Amino acid sequence: MPTPILQVRDLHKTYGKGASSFEALKGVSFDVNEGESLAIVGKSGSGKSTLMHVLALLDKPTSGSIRLNGEETDTLHGKELNAVRNQTFGFVFQQFFLTANQSVLSNVVLPLKIAGVKSAERKQRGMDALSQLEMDSKAHNKASALSGGQKQRVVIARALVNNPKIIFADEPTGNLDTTTGTIVEGMLFDLNREQGITLIVVTHDEDLAARCDRRIHVRDGLLLDDNESSKGTRGEAR
Ligand code: ADP
Ligand code: MG
Numbered sequence: 001m002p003t004p005i006l007q008v009r010d011l012h013k014t015y016g017k018g019a020s021s022f023e024a025l026k027g028v029s030f031d032v033n034e035g036e037s038l039a040i041v042g043k044s045g046s047g048k049s050t051l052m053h054v055l056a057l058l059d060k061p062t063s064g065s066i067r068l069n070g071e072e073t074d075t076l077h078g079k080e081l082n083a084v085r086n087q088t089f090g091f092v093f094q095q096f097f098l099t100a101n102q103s104v105l106s107n108v109v110l111p112l113k114i115a116g117v118k119s120a121e122r123k124q125r126g127m128d129a130l131s132q133l134e135m136d137s138k139a140h141n142k143a144s145a146l147s148g149g150q151k152q153r154v155v156i157a158r159a160l161v162n163n164p165k166i167i168f169a170d171e172p173t174g175n176l177d178t179t180t181g182t183i184v185e186g187m188l189f190d191l192n193r194e195q196g197i198t199l200i201v202v203t204h205d206e207d208l209a210a211r212c213d214r215r216i217h218v219r220d221g222l223l224l225d226d227n228e229s230s231k232g233t234r235g236e237a238r
Helices: 048-055 078-088 104-108 110-114 119-132 148-160 178-195 206-211
Strands: 006-015 022-032 037-041 063-068 089-093 166-170 198-202 214-219 222-224
Touching: 006 048, 022 048, 022 063, 022 222, 037 048, 037 206, 048 166, 048 198, 078 089, 078 110, 089 148, 104 110, 104 119, 104 148, 110 119, 119 148, 148 178, 166 178, 178 198, 178 206
Parallel strands: 037 198, 037 214, 089 166, 166 198
Antiparallel strands: 006 022, 006 063, 214 222
16 A cells, blocks of 8 residues: 555644634544545635645644655754745645736746746746646736636646645635636646646535545534545544
8 A cells, every 4th residue: 555645643723822712623634645636625614724724734733743755744844844845735726826017937937946946947847837737828928917717827837837746726716717717627637637646625616526536524623524435534523
């Protein structure tokens, strides 16, 4: 049996302290296998984004363990943590987080710049990623000049540029009309299938969730046992 790419055990996340504190994750455990597509579903406020941020090492859990390729991640700090995140993950969020007055290409190559890749190689790899999303003709346009669907394609190109092992997508079609959303969705699944990139997608879009290999359902900070394939989750509903 190969080691799962992510092993999540008894994750807790509490925001704030004292009387105003809020426990957003109450003990969540599951594995993610390399190359699979996993949907994280559940109502608004159930803890999906919290879970994704913690999984993507953007935020620390209050307790519990996340192993990435078998390695415990809670010992990672500072530059080392940034490097692991930058080399291993790509991010596609509902808000595009593009720098509006910069070119499409400079937005896409930002992760490479952070990683210290030289300018000529950045340009090459940035253009390759944009070509994959059929956005190379817009490379020198300002990001602000794009439509919503084009922006999200640029965001996917940026998520790809570092050859990530995992793409985390939080409501990636949430700001798009249905047709554009379907196209963007298709692009994410193509990357999953054709390049074996593990796809973890937070969504309350039933169609999007149904296209994933597997889903986990978050309710009030806990996982529900939805089906056979979510074995290994704790699954205690209230
Ligand atoms: P979802 O993505 O499923 O809508 P979230 O993970 O964003 O849910 O939020 C889960 C719960 O945690 C919500 O009740 C939310 O209000 C609370 N929460 C999220 N972020 C914070 C924060 N930074 N401080 C305090 N509470 C938060
Ligand atoms: Mg959310």
